[in-house]
Amino acid sequence: MYKEFRSTGFLETISNTSPEAWGEHFKQSKGLSRYQKMAFTLDERWKWIRSYLPKKSRILDAGCGAGEWVDFLNINGYQAEGLDYSKDLINKLKEHKPQYHWYNGNILDIPIENNEFDGIISWGVIEHDEKGPLEAIKEFHRILKNGGMAIVTVPHDCKATRKASEMMFPQKKVKDSGGHFFQYYIEVGELKKLFEDCGFKVHLSKSIGGPSLALVSPGIYKKVLNWGPIFRMMNLLVKLIGPRSKEYDHNILCVAEKI
Numbered sequence: 001m002y003k004e005f006r007s008t009g010f011l012e013t014i015s016n017t018s019p020e021a022w023g024e025h026f027k028q029s030k031g032l033s034r035y036q037k038m039a040f041t042l043d044e045r046w047k048w049i050r051s052y053l054p055k056k057s058r059i060l061d062a063g064c065g066a067g068e069w070v071d072f073l074n075i076n077g078y079q080a081e082g083l084d085y086s087k088d089l090i091n092k093l094k095e096h097k098p099q100y101h102w103y104n105g106n107i108l109d110i111p112i113e114n115n116e117f118d119g120i121i122s123w124g125v126i127e128h129d130e131k132g133p134l135e136a137i138k139e140f141h142r143i144l145k146n147g148g149m150a151i152v153t154v155p156h157d158c159k160a161t162r163k164a165s166e167m168m169f170p171q172k173k174v175k176d177s178g179g180h181f182f183q184y185y186i187e188v189g190e191l192k193k194l195f196e197d198c199g200f201k202v203h204l205s206k207s208i209g210g211p212s213l214a215l216v217s218p219g220i221y222k223k224v225l226n227w228g229p230i231f232r233m234m235n236l237l238v239k240l241i242g243p244r245s246k247e248y249d250h251n252i253l254c255v256a257e258k259i
Ligand SMILES: C[S@@+](CC[C@H](N)C(=O)[O-])C[C@H]1O[C@@H](n2cnc3c(N)ncnc32)[C@H](O)[C@@H]1O
Pocket: 017, 018, 019, 022, 023, 062, 063, 064, 065, 066, 083, 084, 085, 086, 105, 106, 107, 108, 122, 123, 124, 125, 128
């Protein structure tokens, strides 16, 4: 696992991984947009959710952020609920989407009884504990029913991400500007083993996501990050015509069954 630190100087809204910092990060979010709905429909994660979890399944989005996936899954016939440790995010979600269940809680101690859910999804959450993702995966196992499915993504540890991280968050800068542990990058085999060690049968463990500007050219990414529409266009261009290699997949997906 590759440990990444982030300096307070570069990404202003996320200087660490506290509930407050995440609340701030997602403050402007207005919920599921039409663009997101379309993007989720084409997203590989949606394909695996549909393959492994029948409609009406009760699914927890652990670390739901702005709650868009909870909304998307409910619209598509699932009973999805959201959990996040940011009180601000959960309060906002309770106000704007009172028809769904929202929990303010930590994935390391989920406020839910044993064997309750058919599925858990969790995108980009379990890598944010400096002690590692094992305790969170044990909690996922506890609240799933037997045969329930965990579908989880984490950042992909490969040469390109290490290079991008070292370039964007150099240790010297981190030390000078009071940086913090931010997240782990994890290898495909490592994530599979973590799930197996917690009593899961792993059905699928693979890299996903395709090329992004941050991985293909971290130098240019850093330069154009604040250029708004130009940044978005460049990113899209790299996605469409960038190199098709596992090396540039920025996430790993694990689909695992509680046995
Ligand atoms: C990278 S964001 C991902 C949000 C969302 N899953 C998405 O894909 O848009 C990480 C989210 O996990 C939440 N989070 C991080 N650590 C957590 C923990 N230990 N318990 C509960 N939520 C946590 C943060 O508040 C944040 O909303």
